[in-house]
Amino acid sequence: MSELARMAVSAFAPALFLVPGWALTRGVDGLASRPSRTARVAWAWLAGAAWTGAAGFAGSLLFRVALNRTAFVVIGLLPALGAAIAWLARGAARLAARRPGAGGPRRESLALAAWAGLVFLSLLLEAATAPASDFDGRMTWGPLARHIRAERSVLPAALTDGTCYISHPQYPPLVPLLRVALEETLDSPADERCSRPLYAWFFPVFVLVLFDSAKQLAGRRAALAAAFGATLLGPLTFGSNGGPAGTYSDFPLGLFVGGATAIGLLGRGAFGSSAISGLLLGAAVLSKNEGLPLAAASALLIAVRHWKGAGRLVSWLARAAGPAAGASMAALLLSTWRARIPNRFDEDYVASLLHLRSFGPSLDRLADGAGAIGRECLTLRGWWPLLACLAILVALKPSGSRSPWLRPLLLLAAVAPLAGLAAYAVPGWPVRELVGSTWDRLLTQVSMPLLIVLALLVRPWMVRAGGGGTEEPSRRSRSAAGVALAGRGAALLDTGSHSP
Amino acid sequence: MPCLAVGLVAFALQVESVRTMWARIGTFAGKSARDAARTVYGPELAGSFELLAGQVPARSHYLVTDGPNWGEEINWMRFALAPRRPVLVTRLEEGREIMVAPSVPRDAPVLIRSGAGEGRPPVLLDPVLHFSGLPTVRPEVEDLGLPSGLSLPEEGRQVEGDLQVEAWCLGPGGRPCAGFYFRIDGEWRLPDSFERNLGPGLESAASTGDAPPAERFRASFASLKRLESHELVVLAVTNEANFRKLGPRSFFWRRRP
Numbered sequence: 095m096s097e098l099a100r101m102a103v104s105a106f107a108p109a110l111f112l113v114p115g116w117a118l119t120r121g122v123d124g125l126a127s128r129p130s131r132t133a134r135v136a137w138a139w140l141a142g143a144a145w146t147g148a149a150g151f152a153g154s155l156l157f158r159v160a161l162n163r164t165a166f167v168v169i170g171l172l173p174a175l176g177a178a179i180a181w182l183a184r185g186a187a188r189l190a191a192r193r194p195g196a197g198g199p200r201r202e203s204l205a206l207a208a209w210a211g212l213v214f215l216s217l218l219l220e221a222a223t224a225p226a227s228d229f230d231g232r233m234t235w236g237p238l239a240r241h242i243r244a245e246r247s248v249l250p251a252a253l254t255d256g257t258c259y260i261s262h263p264q265y266p267p268l269v270p271l272l273r274v275a276l277e278e279t280l281d282s283p284a285d286e287r288c289s290r291p292l293y294a295w296f297f298p299v300f301v302l303v304l305f306d307s308a309k310q311l312a313g314r315r316a317a318l319a320a321a322f323g324a325t326l327l328g329p330l331t332f333g334s335n336g337g338p339a340g341t342y343s344d345f346p347l348g349l350f351v352g353g354a355t356a357i358g359l360l361g362r363g364a365f366g367s368s369a370i371s372g373l374l375l376g377a378a379v380l381s382k383n384e385g386l387p388l389a390a391a392s393a394l395l396i397a398v399r400h401w402k403g404a405g406r407l408v409s410w411l412a413r414a415a416g417p418a419a420g421a422s423m424a425a426l427l428l429s430t431w432r433a434r435i436p437n438r439f440d441e442d443y444v445a446s447l448l449h450l451r452s453f454g455p456s457l458d459r460l461a462d463g464a465g466a467i468g469r470e471c472l473t474l475r476g477w478w479p480l481l482a483c484l485a486i487l488v489a490l491k492p493s494g495s496r497s498p499w500l501r502p503l504l505l506l507a508a509v510a511p512l513a514g515l516a517a518y519a520v521p522g523w524p525v526r527e528l529v530g531s532t533w534d535r536l537l538t539q540v541s542m543p544l545l546i547v548l549a550l551l552v553r554p555w556m557v558r559a560g561g562g563g564t565e566e567p568s569r570r571s572r573s574a575a576g577v578a579l580a581g582r583g584a585a586l587l588d589t590g591s592h593s594p
Numbered sequence: 595m596p597c598l599a600v601g602l603v604a605f606a607l608q609v610e611s612v613r614t615m616w617a618r619i620g621t622f623a624g625k626s627a628r629d630a631a632r633t634v635y636g637p638e639l640a641g642s643f644e645l646l647a648g649q650v651p652a653r654s655h656y657l658v659t660d661g662p663n664w665g666e667e668i669n670w671m672r673f674a675l676a677p678r679r680p681v682l683v684t685r686l687e688e689g690r691e692i693m694v695a696p697s698v699p700r701d702a703p704v705l706i707r708s709g710a711g712e713g714r715p716p717v718l719l720d721p722v723l724h725f726s727g728l729p730t731v732r733p734e735v736e737d738l739g740l741p742s743g744l745s746l747p748e749e750g751r752q753v754e755g756d757l758q759v760e761a762w763c764l765g766p767g768g769r770p771c772a773g774f775y776f777r778i779d780g781e782w783r784l785p786d787s788f789e790r791n792l793g794p795g796l797e798s799a800a801s802t803g804d805a806p807p808a809e810r811f812r813a814s815f816a817s818l819k820r821l822e823s824h825e826l827v828v829l830a831v832t833n834e835a836n837f838r839k840l841g842p843r844s845f846f847w848r849r850r851p
Contacts, residue, residue: 326601
């Protein structure tokens with residue numbers, strides 16, 4: 095295969111996740127009937143990636159399935175088989191009739207598509223041509239993928255043999271497993287450039303899922319502002335320390351958690367959206383250590399929000415059970431997997447925190463860390479644009495920005511930074527170095543809720559600028575076959591000035 | 595309006611990032627995996643990775659010992675050699691060699707000293723030579739009570755020509771130590787010459803403490819690598835397989851003019 099052909103195949107290989115994803119989301123209320131085709135594709139890809147990783151992990155761990163091409167093809171086609179049966183049972187006409195026309199894209203959407211497309215193209219080509227240059231990717235995630243592929247198992251000897259020098263052997267392996275899925279399916283050579291484009295693919299999916307979710311909560315223009323914001327942030331675009339230009343698992347984790355929360359909150363309560371939310375939260379748990387607290391917070395947030403709006407227990411359970419079950423099952427799988435792997439070359443922050451004898455050194459570290467965090471936030475290609483805009487909008491306090499979603503989303507966004515602060519308090523590694531290598535990544539993990547908060551805050555300004563007529567989120571959503579918010583939440587958003 | 599200004603500044607920065615990204619694409623486009631790795635790691639480091647990959651069968655394990663300066667090369671090496679399985683044998687912590695692996699697979703095909711930092715490539719070592727005195731690197735059998743002394747080279751001094759090492763060590767019962775092993779800049783080295791029982795007529799450049807001159811030894815090394823400064827550690831092993839570490843000692847070296 096020529097170098098050009100290899101590059102082209104590598105760049106577009108991640109599209110394979112659309113096969114199971116399309117089938118998984120086809121029957122889901124609130125996803126299949128999205129007016130925007132690009133949004134449907136983004137949700138399908140995300141669900142397909144989560145399914146492939148989670149099913150591959152469970153299959154290898156519980157049933158010792160060899161993770162080869164056959165296994166991944168079966169994993170990919172299983173949902174399609176289920177969808178085909180459901181389609182035959184329900185009838186094609188019924189499904190097709192539920193999808194409203196999207197109308198043509200508007201000028202602002204085209205501008206976003208052009209700019210985000212350029213960013214994506216840059217990321218994709220760079221990933222397909224250049225080897226990884228980030229630190230953890232080369233130390234942890236890349237070797238993990240290669241060990242899994244070599245033995246076609248999520249329990250390769252490199253992990254289970256305690257003498258093996260593997261950094262963080264108990265790190266959740268879902269994203270490296272996705273790399274293996276692509277490499278095995280396409281029988282790629284042992285060249286990391288064949289699977290690096292996977293990380294680039296998470297970028298457009300992030301932008302589309304963010305836009306789609308924010309649109310339902312804050313209207314189209316505010317969602318556009320948030321999506322543009324995402325494309326203008328260095329850590330979410332060309333950042334290799336946790337961003338899509340690197341090979342860390344933080345950006346995928348941020349997308350899994352953000353997507354799960356959005357669909358969990360916005361779903362109409364049907365089993366489908368609840369299950370997809372659970373699948374995405376399960377993928378989050380299997381992606382990184384921080385995935386568990388984030389998934390737990392997200393599942394709790396979904397349960398509490400629906401408790402307020404639910405009329406009946408059954409209805410509440412239908413909405414809340416999926417996310418909780420997905421996160422719990424993944425946590426159980428992960429602990430089963432970890433039980434087989436002797437831990438070494440790892441920092442146990444939780445145990446260290448529990449055994450703290452004095453808080454004095456920890457407080458000194460936090461004081462030292464606060465300065466480092468401030469510097470990180472003000473880095474030229476860092477988070478300052480988002481943080482500055484959030485600060486400005488909060489200071490201006492536009493009327494109508496008191497959305498009922500603000501507080502829960504901010505609480506979710508606080509989980510990862512708070513976990514980081516707890517780790518910074520543990521004596522050991524110099525706190526400034528620790529902040530320098532982790533703070534960006536912690537914010538990346540909660541970037542989706544932060545950007546939706548930006549959309550909510552900016553919404554009143556957008557409504558004023560646009561005359562308000564086209565900015566009502568729920569009017570469009572309702573007309574789109576009841577995709578969006580139901581009941582009280584929608585009413586609150588319609589008026590835009592209600593307090594929770 | 596302020597947010598719009600922030601957005602414009604961020605956009606300008608992103609445009610610059612896009613330009614950088616395309617420059618990187620231009621650098622790597624059309625390159626084979628081998629050439630791309632050489633561009634990232636440099637020809638010397640990438641070349642050593644290729645050499646090592648040829649030495650260790652795929653999915654086999656290999657032994658790693660820490661370089662004198664902890665560098666990132668050990669991580670790049672692990673990535674380059676995966677799915678081969680590294681077993682970290684020793685690690686240097688504050689100048690002290692710590693045994694990390696609870697047990698060392700004796701059938702490992704090669705032993706690699708990880709890079710010495712600053713982009714220096716890892717080096718293939720002879721595991722037989724390295725582990726001929728394996729008990730000597732177990733920290734729990736180091737006997738700090740063994741009388742010993744390292745008189746040459748002197749700390750921080752410059753050495754010209756052959757490196758002369760003079761030392762002594764007595765085991766239990768006042769018997770001289772049975773074996774001596776030399777680690778220079780993290781590598782175990784065999785000396786070019788070795789003399790025991792220097793005798794009373796030979797005086798060293800520095801005091802040897804209470805050592806009976808007859809128990810002293812002298813080893814010489816004809817050449818060292820071109821490094822700014824060097825570090826020597828001598829392991830003196832007793833008949834009982836206890837050991838005493840002499841050093842580390844830093845010195846400068848240059849060829850005889």
